[in-house]
Amino acid sequence: MSxxxxxxxxxxxxxxxxxxxxxxxxxxxxxxQQEIADNLGVAQAAVSKYVNGRATVEERFRDDPRTVATVDRIADGMAAADMDGYDALVELFELIQEFEDRGPICELHEAEMPALRGLGCDLCVRGVDTEIREEREALASVRNAARILATVPGMADHVPNVGTNTGTALPDATDVTDVGAVPGRIYTVGGRVEVPANPEFGASHHVATTILAANEADPDLRGAVNVATRDPLLAASHDRGIEPLEFDADYDDRSERLRKLFREHGVPRVIYHRGAFGVEPITYVFGVTAVEAAELAAELVAAADRDSPR
Structure with a gap:
């Protein structure tokens, strides 16, 4: 992308x-031409090019009535010595601001950067929007975490049959729509981890509710990855000084039960359950972001595979 x-x-x-x-x-x-050059702050040769039609002009600006009106005001003012360079700059700056607000400058910017189309970009008008930046950072974290999961050797063997997912919550997240994750979950095909789509907010219920419960107890933790529960992976957690916390596999009121558990015991970087009827054993790995969670999960998987008997 340009x-x-x-x-x-x-x-x-x-x-x-x-x-x-x-x-x-x-x-x-x-x-x-020299007087024009002095007023415009350019060389006389440049003025010659302008008045002889040898300069390249942008039709969107030239043909816009607002440009015509502004140029006429400035030209009249300069010719009558009623307007100096500062006054001309004020006029042009106001015109630029108009053109940046969904005007010709914005149109040309989208033409140069097609990725901006449809985003309702108003960066020039509003400046950097903190909320938009946080959303982009959260989704980028999930995207990078998914890439880590897809490239870690042996990770496919640790993906649950129902698939896995990874997510990052926005700061001050309150519900699942504030958590970015991969739609449709991440799954395995032919021994490879496949990421089916780009991350979206509200795309995962189970990972999102788990992150929200952890985040309520520890605001620094906004990311998670879930993998299959395996004893070698839990042992690898112990080896790294992480004491995995077991929780009930039942889905009924899981969010509230996790919140209660975390209030009582804190939030370790690894929690797990052993499954139940129709519920596959799952382990959650937490991090500040999805990327940090995925990196820790990758370390645990590598250690578990290395230490497991062949």
Whole structure:
């Protein structure tokens, strides 16, 4: 994906177009090319290019009535010596702000960066939106965690039959829609871990409710991965100074029961259950983000496979 800043469009397309239009208007007002150059702060050779139609202009700016009106005001003011460079900058800056708010600058920016289309980007107008940044960071964490799970040797053997998932909660998350995860879960095909889709918020109920319960007790923990419960993996946790916490496999009121458990015992980085009728044994590995959880899970899987009898 190309990386283009809106400021590049302003410098490379908006300003040359406006200068060319101003040069033409000022010439019509009777100013010499040197006088026009002095007003615009450019060389006389550049003015010659502008007035002779040899400059490249952007039609979206040139043909916009707002540009025409602004250029006319500036040209009239400069010709009458009623407007100085500062006044002209104020006029142009106000026009740029209009054009950045879903205007020609925004349109050209989306044309240069097609990935922005449909996002309702208003970065130029509102600045960096903290909530949007946090959402993007959470989804990026899940995406990177899924990539880790898909590339770790031996991970496929630790994916439960029902599939696995990984998630990251937003700061101050309150429900499952505040937790990003992989839709449809991560599964294995032919001994490989397959990630079926890009992460979305609200895509996982079980991982999300587990993360939310842990996060309520320990706000630093916002990520998790679930894998199959295996004794070698639990032993690898012990070896790393992690005391896995066992919990009831029953799904009824699991969220509240986990919250109670975490209030009483804290939140270790590994919790597990041994399964129940129709419920596969599952282990959850926690981290500050999904990436940290996936990295710890990868370490435990590697240690478990290394220490397991062949």
């Amino acid at each position: 990386l283009v800043l809106p400021s590049e469009i302003i410098v490379e397309r908006f300003l040359p177009t406006v200068r060319a239009m101003l040069a033409g208007r000022l010439e019509e007002q009777g100013l010499t």
